[in-house]
Amino acid sequence: MYDPKSLKAEEFIDNEEILETLAYAEKNKDNAELIDEILEKAEKRKGLSHRDAAVLLDCTLEDRNQRIYELAKQIKKDFYGNRIVMFAPLYLSNYCINSCVYCPYHRQNQHIPRKKLTQEEIKAEVIALQDMGHKRLALETGEDPVNNPIEYVLESIKTIYGIKHKNGAIRRVNVNIAATTVENYRKLKEAGIGTYILFQETYHKESYEKLHPAGPKHNYAYHTEAMDRAMEGGIDDVGLGVLFGLELYRYEFAGLLMHAEHLEAVHGVGPHTISVPRVKKADDIDPTAFDNGISDEIFAKLIACIRIAVPYTGMIISTRESEAVRARALSLGISQISGGSRTSVGGYAGYTPDERPHDTEQFDVSDQRSLDEVVNWLMKLGYIPSFCTACYREGRTGDRFMSLCKNGQIQNCCHPNALMTLKEYLMDYASADTAAVGNKLIESEIPNVPNEKTRGILIDNLNKIEQGSGRDFRF
Numbered sequence: 027m028y029d030p031k032s033l034k035a036e037e038f039i040d041n042e043e044i045l046e047t048l049a050y051a052e053k054n055k056d057n058a059e060l061i062d063e064i065l066e067k068a069e070k071r072k073g074l075s076h077r078d079a080a081v082l083l084d085c086t087l088e089d090r091n092q093r094i095y096e097l098a099k100q101i102k103k104d105f106y107g108n109r110i111v112m113f114a115p116l117y118l119s120n121y122c123i124n125s126c127v128y129c130p131y132h133r134q135n136q137h138i139p140r141k142k143l144t145q146e147e148i149k150a151e152v153i154a155l156q157d158m159g160h161k162r163l164a165l166e167t168g169e170d171p172v173n174n175p176i177e178y179v180l181e182s183i184k185t186i187y188g189i190k191h192k193n194g195a196i197r198r199v200n201v202n203i204a205a206t207t208v209e210n211y212r213k214l215k216e217a218g219i220g221t222y223i224l225f226q227e228t229y230h231k232e233s234y235e236k237l238h239p240a241g242p243k244h245n246y247a248y249h250t251e252a253m254d255r256a257m258e259g260g261i262d263d264v265g266l267g268v269l270f271g272l273e274l275y276r277y278e279f280a281g282l283l284m285h286a287e288h289l290e291a292v293h294g295v296g297p298h299t300i301s302v303p304r305v306k307k308a309d310d311i312d313p314t315a316f317d318n319g320i321s322d323e324i325f326a327k328l329i330a331c332i333r334i335a336v337p338y339t340g341m342i343i344s345t346r347e348s349e350a351v352r353a354r355a356l357s358l359g360i361s362q363i364s365g366g367s368r369t370s371v372g373g374y375a376g377y378t379p380d381e382r383p384h385d386t387e388q389f390d391v392s393d394q395r396s397l398d399e400v401v402n403w404l405m406k407l408g409y410i411p412s413f414c415t416a417c418y419r420e421g422r423t424g425d426r427f428m429s430l431c432k433n434g435q436i437q438n439c440c441h442p443n444a445l446m447t448l449k450e451y452l453m454d455y456a457s458a459d460t461a462a463v464g465n466k467l468i469e470s471e472i473p474n475v476p477n478e479k480t481r482g483i484l485i486d487n488l489n490k491i492e493q494g495s496g497r498d499f500r501f
């Protein structure tokens with residue numbers, strides 16, 4: 027029985043409800059009258075139910091599809107402006123006792139080297155990341171209570187926050203580790219994590235069990251209910267995602283939105299972010315072995331429909347995707363991207379920008395550009411790369427962050443913060459060309475801060491950063 031308020035996975039992600047939703051969407055995919063009604067609702071920018079959104083995803087009317095894309099672009103602009111938050115993944119360990127059939131770290135893989143970073147090695151990785159200019163990381167580990175116990179993750183977080191190298195500092199550590207207990211989530215919260223990210227992989231229970239044939243991750247309910255435990259443990263910001271390609275994308279889309287509705291219904295706050303990974307080639311993994319791969323066109327439509335359905339949720343795209351795919355995704359709704367990423371354990375320190383260790387890699391990286399190249403590219407596309415971590419540091423998490431969005435104060439808060447953190451990046455890490463492009467961009471963006479007083483403080487702070495007499499400012 028479908029119940030978004032239930033704490034049972036099979037009730038808030040009810041299979042029957044998803045199947046009925048898909049049938050409803052299929053039946054109405056060219057129902058112009060209904061689609062127009064849904065688009066009118068969507069134009070109010072308050073989001074859509076999974077049923078309404080599923081109809082838009084299936085819509086076959088070309089002119090309505092153009093309206094969907096236009097609306098997604100508009101919502102993206104209204105809620106996120108032209109800021110794009112930057113981050114990088116940091117792989118701590120690829121020891122894993124699960125058997126996820128799409129992941130090279132699965133325990134049956136005997137030939138992949140297993141590696142776990144020591145605290146000294148983490149320090150070296152973090153210094154390399156700071157030297158690129160990163161301020162925000164996503165920690166990644168396999169699931170292995172012996173090799174990667176929670177104490178190891180906590181110690182690593184402490185190490186990371188403690189490293190101050192030159193002007194560098196990691197100011198927000200997001201964590202992508204396997205589903206765990208309320209007690210462990212509480213410990214992660216106390217360690218000062220930003221977002222807890224856990225991809226559902228697939229919402230389809232039967233497929234989920236086949237794709238995770240053994241190990242703790244086999245337990246669908248435990249995995250699906252993880253965000254409720256995380257919130258019970260005090261973590262306000264959680265990040266959802268599915269691994270597109272494993273199951274039918276329409277099914278995953280409905281499941282994802284139902285999960286968001288569930289979090290809103292139970293905890294009063296929806297997901298902080300949604301990620302949209304697609305299965306990639308990796309050691310021992312052939313993505314064509316999965317039947318449900320999606321085209322770039324469908325991928326773009328999914329992103330646009332998620333943007334419309336949950337306007338307050340940030341959206342993340344990784345370097346799994348190429349430059350071209352990322353460019354389109356950015357315009358349709360993505361608000362956070364990684365840059366200069368390495369998906370191997372110990373992939374940053376000791377390598378030149380052109381050297382890329384493949385031995386412990388989790389998947390092939392399509393966008394292999396350096397952070398400087400990505401930042402430069404973003405600015406030439408008219409975006410402001412932002413290294414801002416202010417909300418988290420000011421305690422504006424969960425519904426407090428959402429109210430900032432809902433009160434329309436983003437432009438007086440996020441916008442100047444983005445410009446100040448970009449200025450620091452340009453001063454400390456950028457190539458000459460990137461610095462020139464960036465300084466021009468900052469000049470042209472100052473007038474876009476609506477509040478006069480805030481604008482004055484911003485100009486003052488930018489001057490201080492330029493003169494070296496102050497930094498790390500935030501609104």
Ligand code: SAM
Binds near residue numbers: 130225
């Ligand atoms: N081990 C943790 C867990 O079980 O949730 C999460 C960390 S894992 C390093 C991060 C994510 O990478 C997984 O949740 C999965 O969606 C994704 N992933 C695994 N194999 C992949 C592949 N071949 N291509 C693309 N993404 C993959």
